[in-house]
Amino acid sequence: MREFSFHRAASVADLPAGATIIAGGTNLLDLMKHEVMAPESLVDITRLDLDRVEAEGDGLRIGALVRNSDLAAHPTIRRDYAVLSRALLAGASGQLRNMATTGGNLMQRTRCPYFYDRRMACNKRDPGAGCAAMGGVTRNHAILGASDHCIATYPGDMAVALRALDAVVEIDGPSPRRVPLADFHQLPGDTPHIETALQPGDLITAVVLPAPVAGQHRYRKVRDRASYAFALVSVAAVIRLDGGTINHAALAFGGVAAKPWRDPDIERLLTGREPSDALFAEAADLLLRPARGQGENKFKIPLLRRSLIATLRDATGMEATA
Amino acid sequence: MTRHLRVDGPNHDDRLDHMAQGVLGQPLNRLEGPLKVSGRAAYAAEARPANLAYGVLVQASVPAGKVLDIGDAPGALAVIQDKRMVRYAAQGQAQKAPKSGPDQVEYMGQAIALVVADTFEAATHAAQNLMVRYAAEDVPVNPDAVTPELPPQKQASAGDLDRAMATAAVSVDAVWHTPSHGAAAMEPHAAIAQWDGDRVTIRAGLQMLSSNRAQMADALGIRASKLRLLAPYVGGGFGSKLGINAEAVAAAIAAKELNRPVQVSMTRQQVFDLAHRRSETRQRVRLACDPDGRLTGIGHDVLVSNLPGSEFSEPVTQATPFTYEAAHRQIVHAVARIHRGCAGSVRAPGEAVGVTVFECAMDELAEAADIDPVELRLRNIPEDEPVTGRPFSSHKLAEALRDGAQRFGWSDRRPNGQRAEGEWLIGMGMATAVRVNMLVESRAKVTLLQNGQAIVETDMTDIGTGTYTILGQLAGEMLGLPVDRVEVKLGDTDFPPSSGSGGSFGAASSGNSVYLACEDIRRQIAKAMGCDEPDLTLQNGMARAGNIARSLSELIDGSLTGEGHLEPGKTEKSVRQATWGSHWAEVAVNRWTGEVRVRRMMGVFACGRVLNEKTARSQCLGGMTFGIGIALTEAMEHDSRDGHAVSRDLAEYHIPCHADVPGLEVHFLSERDAYVGPLQAKGLGELGICGAGAAVLNAIHNACGIRVRDLPATPDKIIAGLEARA
């Protein structure tokens, strides 16, 4: 680990220029130990007044320092945004969730093992160096939105639910603004080192949720062990039926791309239709049309398909066994 | 005088059943438990001698070649590249150091130098940023890329297997793959070395101190008498601490050079790179049987790997020659010489993967022959060891199968794919558990003080298994003392040399030596009492013989000392020693996502005398959990281009977590094995692993009809099966 200076910020105005933000530290510290990230100065933001969940219009404003455990247990979240609570609880472990913050969780970096291993070439870590993951162990890499420069995924769960909920990220900094979560994480293209819409000097202050959508909230995460593993694929769903037809479908997918994936076409396809296996298969086909395997991760294509269908059947009350 | 026993024949007197204290076998909590849960038990890296410097190993970033230049490390106290540093860990029980000369790289991640600094962080930073230059070499890293060696002594055959297969009423011929496994003990490997003149003391996480001392002395080029090893607490080993490794050798070299104590701890990633891995295996199993399911042929043909010149090769077929009867048999053992990290003993080397695969093949045969899997096994239990004709020292497989079937409710098992709950398909599976048993030479010293307190000393280790506790119980039983009157001192080469912990032989081997030392003391007490030792009863500090009763304090003047020395003898060869059991699992397979959840699991085991019902049970729980890992989650992936271990932390190397492990049930069959010394106890640590994964995999098949032969059975492999059937 490289030596660094450490400053504990007292207010949002008190962020030293150029310093790297540390919140729960559960991701950043690991990366610093490997010198995948080697900041010269850290600013600890955990004393800032950003740890509240409060009403904003018909929605909710979640402070960037609200811990994952607290957010998952928050009564309003559990009642009105259950998909978010479920996604949070599907992530990491109890200990990690106690430390992890809303802002830090959004900003967590890929788990591509080649990114973590400095012996290996990585365009994210070292732009232009190449990508050692391609042709290597690619079991957990992207099937959607990857590029010739990078095939890593965004690994988080919370953001997948936020994507289905149409959340917005509130940013303070040189130009304070609100960025829809849809535009927050970036696909790699030829700049895989640029992962989010944040600019130097920016601080995430909150995540804002619009008015809740009643209906069935599901978060289905498929992983290599029953807990404490990143998603192979995940599906966040908010589905509402009205007299036998689907009148709201919001679906986001994790573990498959460099950002929580969402495809408006499949939502349009589902809306106004009666639930059926044929319809769900059609939706899965549409979703997976652009999907490409990277060798070992090809299985994610049928896995995502099956997971989507299972989630839709579950959320629309179809028999699990049919 | 030392009580010496070579185990040359049976011992049927069940003496421990006739002692008076009644403490042996009791489910006592671990004596050192409170120290561990309150952080007072100091593990290897937790000592803080004054003026401690920190060393961090520098690792090769090429799979093979020569280190030309190590570069320099501004801010470090020293960069040490000493030709005595070892390239990989010593194998268990080796008497010599492993290969040294770190400038020749044999696998990616090999330790090539040590950087020492005043803090761990500074040393890490310097080590990570050295500009090392190599003359890299092209080497094979995949087992399929080379023509394997066929060590002649590892091949075996009897009869004509090909003919048996060709003429069989029913047969199975299939190939399985298991990946590399990491031991993944909780405590990363660490050592602190400190010199005093020409004597060095090393605290380290080690399992077998007496051979570790020989290895270390050889590595450093000093006499063993100048070297003291301390390992009072070890946070798990699972084979990975059987032999010395790069960190301890480097710490000793650096401490000498800098003339101050030096600690070297591995990071979690380094543990995956540098501790022995279990070799991946390819296993072809051929089984032939008659219409009644009686085996006529058994073939077990395996490919494992290791570095060129490494003598260890995963003994996959260790239990194959004696588990089931068959006239025609063949074992082929091939070793691919490739440049992945060194392979060695990991959690039940051999049977962990060998029995697991073999028992999957038996399940396939049962199905093909339309015979119940339990019945198929019962029909093939040999009377004596096949081919050699040796008797078994004890043999409780049939009882374990029948008892297990009854307890588990095996008769409720339905045909494949006929039980479902919502999205989940439910199935049951079973397997035989079998593991070879052995004793290893071991010594102990016991001192009985006038105040009725006993001290047990041996260089045996407690790697979290409960050794402190069982040796305390044993001495208490033999000397008639409550356990809190017995102090057990372990993990110090100043104490008599023991078997160490490994291969499931630790409890029985070191236990027998403590038994003998106590017997020595009992004789001295008997003499003072004027009776024969067998007529002596010791209980709660009182000695009784006939109608004489005296307290130990009256009998002992100062203290009594006993020494015990156990050696394996003729029963090693005259009988086939093994432990037996049965594994049972009920799993749920998600029909959509292919996720597998173990719903219940049970093991029935026969391992001779149980010394502490609780620690024994814990060993089995751990073993069965490893079985779940082998079946469902554990895989150390290697990059096919350079062989490096890709899953190098506990987020990526998936040990089963709590949610993967349901309530596990363990039952012991009452057994006294007469051929394994007066303790009549056999090994237990590994039996719970051997075959456990097969019960899970066979249950998957019963649930959904899919056979996963490429382990572990992760969702991708299950859905591949589901898709193929759709």
Ligand SMILES: Cc1cc2nc3c(=O)[nH]c(=O)nc-3n(C[C@H](O)[C@H](O)[C@H](O)COP(=O)(O)OP(=O)(O)OC[C@H]3O[C@@H](n4cnc5c(N)ncnc54)[C@H](O)[C@@H]3O)c2cc1C
């Ligand atoms: C073993 C393990 C398993 C895990 N499993 C899962 C899982 O299954 N699912 C899952 O979703 N996650 C998982 N995680 C990731 C975990 O959720 C993240 O580490 C955590 O959410 C990060 O939050 P933090 O507050 O600790 O962030 P930090 O580590 O403090 O920061 C992470 C990054 O965010 C930046 N940052 C933090 N706060 C702000 C802010 N307010 N504004 C701008 N930038 C900011 C930091 O500069 C840093 O780059 C796992 C982590 C570990 C270690």
